Amino acid sequence: MTNKKLENKSLQDKFLNDLINDKKTLEINLINGLVLSCKLEKFDNFSLLINHNNMATLVYKHSISSISLKNYKKK
Numbered sequence: 001m002t003n004k005k006l007e008n009k010s011l012q013d014k015f016l017n018d019l020i021n022d023k024k025t026l027e028i029n030l031i032n033g034l035v036l037s038c039k040l041e042k043f044d045n046f047s048l049l050i051n052h053n054n055m056a057t058l059v060y061k062h063s064i065s066s067i068s069l070k071n072y073k074k075k
Contacts, residue, residue, distance in 0.1 A: 015067075016043045025070040030063050037070055 009017075019026060019040045028036040028050070036059070038052040048059045 016040060016048075019067075019069075027068050027070050028059065029065045029067070030059075031065045032063070 020042070023039060025037060025039055028038060028048070030036070036050065036052050036057075038050040038057070040048060041051055041056065042049040046061055048061065048064075050057050050059060
């Protein structure tokens with residue numbers, strides 16, 4: 001991928017691609033208050049495919065309040 005294509009990627013795409021590549025456990029907070037501890041497998045413009053409790057689960061982005069790394073420790 002050229003530098004020009006990297007510049008055109010959105011902040012969201014960069015963040016989500018890093019989560020997939022690093023295979024870190026994250027927490028997805030949904031707007032209904034539910035918190036999902038999972039690993040991100042794939043994403044598109046409207047949804048995330050996650051591994052939650054060893055099951056593939058599709059979560060629509062409009063239902064997400066926030067995404068954070070689980071047990072993140074600042075260096």
